[in-house]
Amino acid sequence: MNGRIEPEEFRQLMEPWDARMAAVAEERMRGNYSRDRLEHFTDEEAATMRALLARLIPEDEGVDLVGWIDSAIGKPMGRGDWKPGMPPELELYQTGLRMLDELSGTRFAEAPGERQDEAIRHLREDEVGAYFFQRLYGKALHGYFGHPRVWMRIGFYGAAYPEGYAWLGRDQVRMRHERAPGWDRL
């Protein structure tokens, strides 16, 4: 039971989009935020982060969340508040990743899933660890839920411009979803 939009249907939804919005979506689907080389993290840090994000967002729909975080360092993305006493963003992330390795007794990326989850729980009992979790995970969710393949997964139609949404009330929503895959299984 979900609202998944199949790729063919999403293509149809994209057809009326303006060129700029379509280009933004196409670029995300093509590039998945991947970078040729990471700008801010070592290979070890990237491996720990990748393993962490795989526990937090298990089904990544092919979105490169480590690439996303790397490209988003130093970009407040609409949120300027910072907790007094906490290290600056990049340092906070590096510290948190180091803590995860320490808490899992081995390299976090090599620990079994259960041990990883336990390390995440312990991390969040620490003030810096909890802030790291909140900020890094929050930023990762921006990249994930900003990606068109994730929109398809969760049943979000994306842009409405220039035509506008034509279905508003419950009857119209029902009519729309009656034609959508999965409605009959509700």
Place this chain on the structure above:
Amino acid sequence: MSVVVLEAGRWLDTQEDFLNDELSMLGTLDWDDPRLSDGENPLKLGRMNTGRAIGGTTVHFTAMKLRLHPDDFKLRRDEGIGVDWPFDYEDLEPYYDKAEDFVGVSGPRDTPWPGNRRSYPQGELPLNAGDEAIAEGFDKLGIQWRMTPHAVLTAEKEGRSPCMFYGFCVQGCKSDAKGSALVTWVPAAVKAGAEFREGCFALRIETSSDGLATGVTYLQDGELRRQPAGIVIVSCYSIETPRLLLNSGVANGSGQVGRNLMVHPASIGYGRFAKPLDNFVTPPVGIMTQDPYGTQGGRGFKRGYLLNRYSMFPIEFATSLLESQPDLWGPRLHEVMDRYPYWTILTSQNEMLPRPENRVTVSDVKDAHGVPVARVTMSYDDNDRAMLQHSDRYVEDVLRAAGAEEVLMSKGQYHVLGTCRMGEDPATSVVDPYCRTHDVPNLFVCDGSVFPTVGAANPSLTIEAIALRTAEHLLSKGA
């Protein structure tokens, strides 16, 4: 009179610069420079509450256009709490009318609560499927509801198109239907001869030895400039306004600059329904009730709140929910978010009372220009907590009555207000009833900072009404 407006943000074009995309628009419209945030209930700052663009915070606002209630203005006189406004609802009413007419507010034909207009200039927005569901819940519980009045056109007005239901109000409306200052007051000001300068970050208000403001020093794209002025009006909203005054060392004889910061604390209920509601297809705010507004007997707290149906696009939905659902990760994240179209949101908006310890100060940390950044301190008291407990239950009851199969409760904080309180007494307030600072006769503060108390209504209409009243006063003095 010649008017120059200095704006730190950019002059954005609704067609060229706005996209129907959450991610692209983050940071484009928001004041997201660093600020320290602490206290027991630290604020999220930026996207949710402070804008940076020509048109200010209205460029990203949800366009709710509510009046305060008449009894909001006299809490000290009538209830012995908070502080009184230096004027009454009746004094502001003609300016409410004028602002609603000017931006083109759409709203219901009859509203059962005080302080609401009898008939709005434009017809109300239609209900979406989420509204229809929530309305059933309200009806079952005997709660009165109406479509919220919006600064969103439902019919053409002066070249602006009616609402096209893109849903992307908060990302900047592409149809000009949303009556942000960018498409309403700014073009009118330009037509009347005002000059707007974008990318201008005010560093200091300059004063002379005789205690008058002489102008503003500012950075325009990194270059230091100075604008002399006969009158200076600061309209940087409740965090940057006190920051600028404190960094300039002006208008703080009372010690009140930065004090009495208020927000609207919120109980946010996410309800999951059996079938999709596609909650995101209209402007983010739908129907409302003001039944719980103001002080009512037997609730165990002073003042009250309102409720409205709300929608969030996926990024805001997930990140806001995470604040109060610490286990929203792993399989649980997918379990909740894979049903995105099935959720609708009901949120309260609670009144909080002014307390001097909730405040904006300037910190030791400096921004990229070397200017001390704001430190914002917010803690709730017993009254706030008791009201939130009450609104939590109220929100959940309505969602359950509406048929929600699962309800997740979260907390939020809307708007930032106070910090340069308006009043008659120079010892306890920063500006007089016409927004003139008590200390510097040709320096004004005109924005949400001047609110002595905040009611439970969204502030933009009251900010505009106060601005119209102040402008009229200035013109009558032959400024």
